[in-house]
Amino acid sequence: MSKVNKLFPVFMFFAMFAHGQESARVIARQGQVSFFSYTSVEHIKAENNQVLGIIDLTSGEIAVSMLMNAFIFEKALMREHFNESYVESDIYPKASFEGQIQGFDSGLEGEQTRIVKGNFSMHGVTKVLEIKTKIERKDQIFVLSGTFEALVQDYQIKIPPLLAGNIAKTISVDFRFECEPYAN
Amino acid sequence: MRIRAVFTFWTLVVMAVPVLGQEGLLDILEQEHKDTVPTYVSATFKTTRITYGHSVETRKKGILEIMLSNRFWNTPALQSQSFGVDKMNARIALEYGISDRLSTGFGGSTWDGLFDGYLKYRLVRQRPKGEGSPFSITIFQNASYFSEGLILPDVDDSFSNRLSYTSQLLIARKFGPNFSLQLTPTFVHRSVRYGDIDARNHMALGIGGRYKLSHHVSLVSEYYTVFNPLDSFDTYGPFGLGVNWEIGDVMLQFMLTNAPSMVEDSFITGTKNNFNFKNPNLNFGFNFTYVLHLKRKLKGLKQKD
Numbered sequence: 001m002s003k004v005n006k007l008f009p010v011f012m013f014f015a016m017f018a019h020g021q022e023s024a025r026v027i028a029r030q031g032q033v034s035f036f037s038y039t040s041v042e043h044i045k046a047e048n049n050q051v052l053g054i055i056d057l058t059s060g061e062i063a064v065s066m067l068m069n070a071f072i073f074e075k076a077l078m079r080e081h082f083n084e085s086y087v088e089s090d091i092y093p094k095a096s097f098e099g100q101i102q103g104f105d106s107g108l109e110g111e112q113t114r115i116v117k118g119n120f121s122m123h124g125v126t127k128v129l130e131i132k133t134k135i136e137r138k139d140q141i142f143v144l145s146g147t148f149e150a151l152v153q154d155y156q157i158k159i160p161p162l163l164a165g166n167i168a169k170t171i172s173v174d175f176r177f178e179c180e181p182y183a184n
Numbered sequence: 185m186r187i188r189a190v191f192t193f194w195t196l197v198v199m200a201v202p203v204l205g206q207e208g209l210l211d212i213l214e215q216e217h218k219d220t221v222p223t224y225v226s227a228t229f230k231t232t233r234i235t236y237g238h239s240v241e242t243r244k245k246g247i248l249e250i251m252l253s254n255r256f257w258n259t260p261a262l263q264s265q266s267f268g269v270d271k272m273n274a275r276i277a278l279e280y281g282i283s284d285r286l287s288t289g290f291g292g293s294t295w296d297g298l299f300d301g302y303l304k305y306r307l308v309r310q311r312p313k314g315e316g317s318p319f320s321i322t323i324f325q326n327a328s329y330f331s332e333g334l335i336l337p338d339v340d341d342s343f344s345n346r347l348s349y350t351s352q353l354l355i356a357r358k359f360g361p362n363f364s365l366q367l368t369p370t371f372v373h374r375s376v377r378y379g380d381i382d383a384r385n386h387m388a389l390g391i392g393g394r395y396k397l398s399h400h401v402s403l404v405s406e407y408y409t410v411f412n413p414l415d416s417f418d419t420y421g422p423f424g425l426g427v428n429w430e431i432g433d434v435m436l437q438f439m440l441t442n443a444p445s446m447v448e449d450s451f452i453t454g455t456k457n458n459f460n461f462k463n464p465n466l467n468f469g470f471n472f473t474y475v476l477h478l479k480r481k482l483k484g485l486k487q488k489d
Contacts, residue, residue: 025209029216052213063209069223075477076244081430084227085399090361094217098210160400162431182212 024106026142026179028053033066033175035150037168044078044167046071053177055142060104062116064097064177086157087123095122101133111136116146123155145176225310228320228358229366232279232287232304233471234392235406235424235439236451239366240322240356242306243281246479251277251291253446253471258463268468271295275446291446298447302326310358324352328447330376339377349373350448352390362396370408372449379416386453387411394428402428404439408452422451423459426469437471 031051037044051066068089073079083089099118112135120129133146150171152159159167229239232249243249256269277291285306292299308321330346339345349372356366368390377384392406406424413419426439442459443451444467457465 025212027212027216052216054209054212056209061209063213065210065213065217067217067223069226074480075433076247077433077475077477080227080230081432084230084361085430088361090225093223096210096213098208158399160431166432 024057025182026055026057026140027182028144028177028179031064031066031175031177033173035071035171035173037171039166039168042166044073046073046079046082048072051175051177053144053179054182055101055144055179057106060101060106062097062099062101062118064175066095068093068095068122086159092123095120097121097129099129101135104135106137106142109137123157125155127154140181142179143177144179145174147172147174149173222315223312225312225320225358228310228356228364229394229404230402230430231428231435231437231471231473233437234366234394234404235426235437236422236441236443236446236469237368237390237392237406237408237424237448238302238304238322238324238352238354239392239394240306240320240354242285242287242304242322243279243475245281245284246477247281248476248478249277249279249289250474250476251275251279251289251471252473253277253469255295255441255444255446255467255469257444257465257467260463271444271464273444273446293446296330296445296447296450297332298328298330298445298450300326300328300447310356318357320354320356320358322354322356324350324354326350326448328449334376336378345375347375348449350452352448364394366390366392368392368408370448370452372453374449374453378414381415383412383414386413388452390452397427400430404428404437410453414453417456419453420455420458422455424469433475435471435473435475437469437473439469439471441467441469443467 029052030049031053032049033051034045034047048066048071050070051064053064055062068087069083071079071082073082097118097120099116102115102117104114105112114133114135116131116133118129119126129148131146131148133144136143150173152169152171229241231239232241232243233239253275255273257271258268259270273293273295275291275293277289279287279289281287287304288302290301302324304322304324306322308317308319310320311317328348334341351371353369354366356364358364370388370390372386372388374384388408388410390406390408394402394404396402404426407421409421420442422441422443424439424441426437429436442457442465443455445451
């Protein structure tokens with residue numbers, strides 16, 4: 001009896017690991033998000049290579065979080081303007097997305113294209129987005145990539161009339177997340 | 185008894201695991217963010233000058249600023265032919281970011297014949313609350329050469345006697361998205377002396393602030409007080425009140441001030457007018473800065489087909 005009791009913690013220890021496997025997650029710590037604004041006057045491009053993304057493989061839930069001041073612009077001053085005058089990253093430091101990959105099959109090797117639906121929050125505004133996403137699986141690595149468009153106006157970002165010609169009304173956003181197994 | 189305790193502990197641990205599993209995915213990312221690169225508070229003042237004096241801001245690597253500063257004022261003559269622009273002083277300068285922290289600049293002023301150069305280094309950068317330094321500190325050193333004729337008989341006129349130096353410690357804090365404040369302990373060494381009673385070394389303290397009125401417009405003000413002013417003529421502390429307007433690659437600064445000069449040693453120790461509306465005391469100032477990015481961070485920007 002006492003022997004069983006002594007072994008009990010060992011059993012429980014393995015049980016714990018079993019639990020851990022059940023809710024398998026993959027994470028991208030250096031996800032890339034870039035956006036482009038094309039107008040006849042000026043092309044603006046910005047890149048953020050430190051976007052975090054996490055996927056729950058069983059439920060297909062996905063979350064993305066990025067720091068607005070980590071976007072790198074072609075012009076250093078643009079980054080300052082972007083943070084201070086447009087997205088106000090002092091007040092709203094992050095943009096985040098929380099949603100669901102619809103019809104996600106984590107066991108499928110190779111490529112699948114799925115719709116990701118969820119809430120995207122930026123500059124204090126939350127919008128429902130549906131993004132067509134390409135998901136590639138190679139062993140334990142999941143690569144998600146895609147493009148979507150966002151209206152500047154939707155996120156209450158004001159462009160002064162003087163610069164209306166320099167900044168596009170629709171911004172195109174590219175993303176790429178290389179997710180690897182997440183250990184707690 | 186001990187076995188029971190171990191048993192209970194493990195039961196709790198195992199029970200806790202699924203609970204941990206239920207925490208939101210965004211919460212996990214929140215934790216992960218803490219391990220990423222440090223962030224700094226940006227745009228404490230945005231422009232490299234608050235009004236006439238330097239701010240903690242330096243330009244990033246590879247940025248060349250073309251800066252045109254003007255001051256306009258009237259002579260005390262009763263009948264003036266021009267509206268507010270009897271006299272003017274213009275400083276034309278090139279300022280360049282050597283690295284993200286070190287910048288330099290060279291300029292020349294028309295009215296007082298001062299040629300100046302400076303080096304400015306960003307020593308400490310303010311970080312968000314709880315992450316690091318609550319202040320930004322920048323060190324500043326300039327030298328200016330007085331090129332106008334000296335008609336003082338007892339002045340030993342040589343190159344070195346025409347130089348003045350200003351050292352400043354710029355300490356600023358951005359208190360919130362809209363408000364920044366700067367304290368500027370200053371040391372000025374003047375080689376040009378108008379009389380033996382004048383001290384060569386002066387200590388001064390400056391205070392400046394910025395309040396953001398809208399996304400692109402801010403209200404700025406600045407004042408310097410000199411603890412041991414010149415004795416050979418009356419001087420006043422320079423005061424400035426202005427509006428800064430930042431639009432893309434252009435930064436405009438409009439100000440009212442009593443300092444006609446735009447070089448540190450001259451406006452800090454040698455401002456002869458008090459701030460009021462009597463001619464020639466009130467100057468209207470206008471700084472135009474055009475920002476050129478000589479080194480661009482992202483290469484290969486292609487137009488979308």
